[in-house]
Amino acid sequence: MAKLLIIFLYCICANGEQFNLQGDAGLAYSVEVIMGHPHQKINLLIDTGSTTLAVASYSRQDSDKYFDANNSSSIYDSGKKVQATYFEGKWIGRLVSDYIQLPSMPLVPEVRTDMALIMESHNFFMNGSQWQGLLGLAYLPVGARGADVIVESWLDSLDRTLTRPVSFQLKLCATLSTQNATHYGNFQILDGKQKNENLNKSYRTTIIQKRWYEVGVLSVRVMRHVNKSSNPPDIDEHMCQTLNKIKAIVDSGTTNIRLPNCYFRQIVDDLRSAAQTSNMLITDDFWYAGETGCWPEPQDWSLPWVAVDLLSYEADNQYFTLMLSPQNYMRVVAAQNSSGESGTVSEYCYKLGFEKGGDETVLGYTAMEGFQVLFNRSAGWIGWQTSDCGPNTKIMGPFVVSSSLKSKCKLIKSAPDSTISIKAAQWALTAISVIAASILLYLLYPCLKTLLTRRLRSPSQISMSQAALVEQEST
Incomplete structure (x- = not known):
């Protein structure tokens, strides 16, 4: 434990900043927040794949830490029900609003924001996770929903309080040593005034739609040789259309890189073949079924790099490539080296950082570790720099x-799904109203005909009150 503390303190000093994100292997990154009055400390998962701030409001079997709404004098309870469903898991809760601030960011003001008090959940909280909810950082269309309810996000509340849009930055550092399975990182809110001290070149990719952080993933490929002087490959039309068929998103709340099933198999086949060529004995369950592989010593992987090609924000006939080393996708999930009466016990366990995504593509935090990633929500781009x-x-x-890569990969979309749904609903309601009005007029036509005839014959009735008219017709 003392050794881990020394490593942690060393990394803080070496990087010149305080890490405010941490998490156990495979359980994403969380940040400490202060909620309500008086303050209650809660850990929330940083999630670019959702929008709503949602927090447990009850003690669970695996954790007795939660936000106690009864102990907050500043909470406002709407009494309305909200819910959300994720790729894995779902929850049902109650919409409230209360104050939240991040103690690791003293310059970011405390704001009142909507939040969901989770009343019940299914496969949402992971056993052993150190977080009690999540802090959604995506756009409004993917927020939690309820009857006649729109849930404002914390970032939108912050924008409104500051009267200007803010951006945020994630620097995910993975584990700090081979002896440790806990990962660390840094989360910052930016308003354009902070100076970026990272001198590495920045590359920007377009946010295709402002729902999730949907980007143009043009290809994912295994690279046998990393050579800057080699000519870049042509973008395969079928692959890039398949990768973006439903959506391709950058999601810090997801662990692995999820690929459409056919390309998951292609990537894993290439990696498995490379491992066999290097005489590395790894079971097929590790490669294809997400099983854990353990060794008595930490592994120095000599597997190929993986390239992820992203559409450039600068021009739609331009792209750049994220190069992921095997340390990215051979994820540490457990690291143990202890001594006892039976001698030294060593076990270093790993999982593959790729998984099947059905028809969708998700760049989970496995693809973000080792980078400094800036999300400019208002301008509509994500910036990537190599990290320290x-x-x-x-x-x-x-x-x-x-x-044009947008045309080739069919990345041009007329409107977000939410906008289409709203417009479709508006047209449907208009059509229903017209039909209903026509039927009503048809049914009332005899009465209207009689009424109009009477009005023509007795002009004095035009000025009568409605009560008088009813009374006269009933006599």
Whole structure:
């Protein structure tokens, strides 16, 4: 324990900043927040794949830490029910509002914001997780929903309080040593005034739609040789259309890189083949079924790098490549080296950082570790720089092609799904109203005809009150 503390303090000093994110292996990154009055300390998972601030309001079997709404004098309870469903898990809760602030960011003001008090959940909280809820950082269309309810996000509340849009930055550093399975990182809110001290070149990718952080993932491929002088490959039309068929998002709340099933198999086949060529004995269950592989010593992986090509924000015929080392996708899930009466016990366990995504593509935090990632929500781009912590990563490019990548990969979308749904509902209601009005007029036509005839014959009735008219017709 003392050794881990020394490593942690050393990394804080070396990087010149305080880490405010941490998490156990496979359980994402969480930040400490202060909620309500008087203050209650809660850990929330940092999630770019959702929008709503949602927090446990009850003691669970695996954790007795939660936000006690009865102990907050500043809470406002709407009494309305909200819920959310994720790729894995769901919850049902009650919409309230209360104050929240981040003690690790003293310059970010305390704000009142909407939040969901989770009353019940299914496969949402992970056993052993150190977080009690999540802090959604995506756009409004993917917020929690309820009857006649729109849940404002914490970032939107912050924008409104500051009267200007803010951006945020994630620097995810993974584990600090081979002897430790806890990962650390840094989360910052930016308003354009802070100076970026990272001197590495920045590359920007377009946010295709402001729902999730949906980007153009053009290809994912295994690279046998990393050579800057080599010509970039052509973008395969079928692959990039498949990767973006439903959506391709950057999601810090997801662990692995999720790929459409056919390309998951292709990537894993290539990695497995490379491991066999290097005489590495790894079971098929590790590669294809997400099983854990353990060794008595920490592994120095000599597997190929993986390239992720992203559409550039600068021009739609331009892209750049994120280069992920094997330390990115061979994830540490347990690290133990202890001595006892039976001698030294060593076990270092890993999982593959790729998994099947059905028809969707998700760049989970496995693809973000080793990078400094800036989310500019209002301008609509995500900036990538290699980081001073985490796995050894590279960014190559930019590369220019002869035609529009947005057209080739079918990334041009007329409107967000939420907008389409709203417009469709509006047209449907209009059509229903017209039909209903027509039927009503048809049914009332005899009465209207009689009424109009009477009015023509007795002009004095035009000025009568409604009560008098009813009384006269009933006599």
